[in-house]
Amino acid sequence: MREQQYFVILVIVVGAFQEVNCHIEKPLSGIAIHKTTFHLNEKAHVNASPAVLGSNGQHSEHVLVEFSSPYPSDDDWIGVFSAADFMSSSCPGDNKKSVNRPRVCSVPIKFQYANISNPRYNSTGGGSMKLQLINQRSDFSFALFSGGLLNPKLVAISNKVAFENPNAPVYPRLALGKEWNEMTVTWTSGYGPHVAEPVVEWGIKGGKSKLSHARTLTYGPNDLCGPPARTIGWRDPGYIHTSFLKELWPSSKYTYKVGHRLSNAGAFIWSKEYHFKSSPFPGQDSLQHVVIFGDMGKAEVDGSNDYSSTQRPSLNTTRQLIKDLNKTDAVFHIGDICYASGYLSQWDQFTAQIEPIASTVPYMIASGNHERDWPHSGSFYHGVDSGGECGVPAETMFYVPNQNRDKLWYSSDYGMFRFCVADTEQDWSKGTDQYKFIEHCLASVDRKKQPWLIFLAHRVLGYSSTSFYAETGYFAERLGRVHLEKLWKKYKVDIAVYGHAHNYERTCPVYQSLCTNYEKVTTRVQWMGQST
Ligand SMILES: [Fe+2]
Known part of the structure; x- marks a missing residue:
């Protein structure tokens, strides 16, 4: 096994943005939208142009927003709302007595301070900004607020802006299938199965192409577990299609495009063409580059949502991954994916951010606390880090080759690797279904074909000196090693990679807290992210 090590390169980013602890305050969570009061003023205005986006088929465009206010202040801000009609007569959970006035029931999908491009805004009252919009299946409007984020006063609302085809198929993401010679492609659209049939046209490059059908998933607020995901953070996720x-x-190099055959007209609506390279034959001597990281998050390239800047470095990581795409075969993002944490518009924005990567190489995910944890929802930890999502958006937006969508553990063979991916947010202790899966995954690998056995999970189940572990005295998740260490030793796991800690750490081969040898790791490990 060891003489084949030079074929393998793992590039590992552990924690792609800075964070002091694992409880992040989302920028959108700082807006007290439920306290909005209405002060619409005829002398204030907001104008957005162009009004029609994506005329050339693009799914991302910049909009110029110009505005003025007769009573400007440095804490004025512009909120981007989608759908454009964001005022409501009542909100979920309203007391019936208080609903006889207009209400704002949803946070904006992004926001920016009004003085961002004009430091003299508080005296001139005029300003402008360029904001990037992505196709998120609905129209947009821009609203000027005074009173800061904590006491929003709605002053003016813009004209509506919309993509030419808001339903268009967007943001394809590849994933390894259940068999080594299967690739799955998942994408988002506004076309439900009742109006159009989702299809992929694909084939070996230069060869004949064929059509494959896709399954369609979606979810509603009642499929989620609590606020803000079911309340002010709710946004219709559209339809998520997966084809096998x-x-x-x-x-081999394949090309593909995703699309929909309209039921009434029979016409096709297509995405642009993408490409991918299929997996090598199991055990085939070949060079593979696999990038493994956790905790990346998302950020807006136009600088909006920036009062809490912890996730800005995710743009650096994304850019670097794109730059390295021609030497990357697969990506594993092992939990804490986009930190939407109940603000569901962020999932679309994340899939747009990683589109160049995920549409070209398999983008495999694991579950983290920010996707899954919610009290009494079946998660192993009872925190509220998922913001009420309790895993539903993550397991719908991304495909993994598991048996049960809510049980985000799976195995995947890729070239000379077997990956056993655990779900730290659900019980892994001895006797559980997950423990049985982990043992089966480790025990059933054919080491002649997959000499490299890799264990992946979000939280650190092995060893860590990160302060929040060290302070507990456990130096990792409590009970992690107790239940799993014997398995790792028995089945000779080569490498285990974890996220969650946001620090780069590497240990010697270790068993029951002692280094078993100090042999240098010959795998190249390259640090690409930022650490605390
Ligand atoms: Fe985490």
Whole structure:
């Protein structure tokens, strides 16, 4: 096994942005939208242009927003709302006595301070900004607020802006299938299965193409577990389609496009064309570059949502991953994916951010506390880090080759690797279904074909000196090693990678707290992110 090590390169980013602890305050959570009062003023205005976006098929465009206020202040801000009609007569959970006035029931999908481009805004009252919009299946409006984020006073609302086809198929993401010669492609659209049939046209590059059908998933507020996901953070997720491209030739270049055949007209609506390379034959001597990281998050390239800047470095990591795409075969994002934490518009924005990566190489995920944790929802930890999502958006937006969508553990063979991916947010202790899966995954690998056995999980189940572990005296998740360490030793796991800690750490091969040898790791480990 060891003489094959030079074929393998793992590039590992552990924690792609800075964070002091694992409880992040989302920028949108700082807006007390439920306290909004109405002070619409005829002398104030907001104008957005162009009004129609995506005329050339693009799914991301900048909009110029110009505004003025007769009573400007440095804490004025512009909120971007989608759908554009964001005022309501009542909100979920309203006391009936208080609903005889207009209400704002949803946070904006992004926001920016009014003085961002004009330091003299508080005296001139005029300003402008360029904001990037992505196609999120609905129209947009821009609203000027005074009173800061904590006491929003709605002063003016803009014209509506919309993408030419808000339903268009967007943001394809590839994932490894259940068999080595299967690739799956998942995408988002506004076309439900009742109006159009989701399809993928694909084929080996230069060869004949064929059509594959796709399944469609979605979810509603009642599928989620609590606020803000079910209340002010709720946004319709549209439809998420997954197609299974089977019986691929090994290590071959394929092209594909995703689309919909309209039920009434029979016409097709297509995405642009993408490409990917299929998996090598199991055990085939080949060079593979696999990038593993956790905790990346998302940020807005236009600088909006920036009062809490902890996730700005996610743009650096994304850019670097894109730059390295021609030497990357697969990506594993092992939990804490976009930190939407109940603000569901962020999932679309994240899939747009990683589109160049996920549409070209398999983008495999694991579950983290920010996707899954919610009290009494079946999560192993009872925190509220998922913001009421309790795993539903993550397991719907991304495909993994598991048996049960809510049980986000799976195995995947890729070239000379077997990956056993655990779900730290659900019980892994001895006797559980997950423990049985982990043992089966480790025990069933054919080491002649997959000499490298890799264990991946979000929280640190092995060893860590990160302060929030060290302070507890456990130096990792309590009970992690107690239940799993014997398995790792028995089945000779080569490498385990975790996220969650936001620090780069590497240990010697260790068993029951002692280094078993000090042999240098010959795998190249490259640090690409920022750490605390
Ligand atoms: Fe985490």
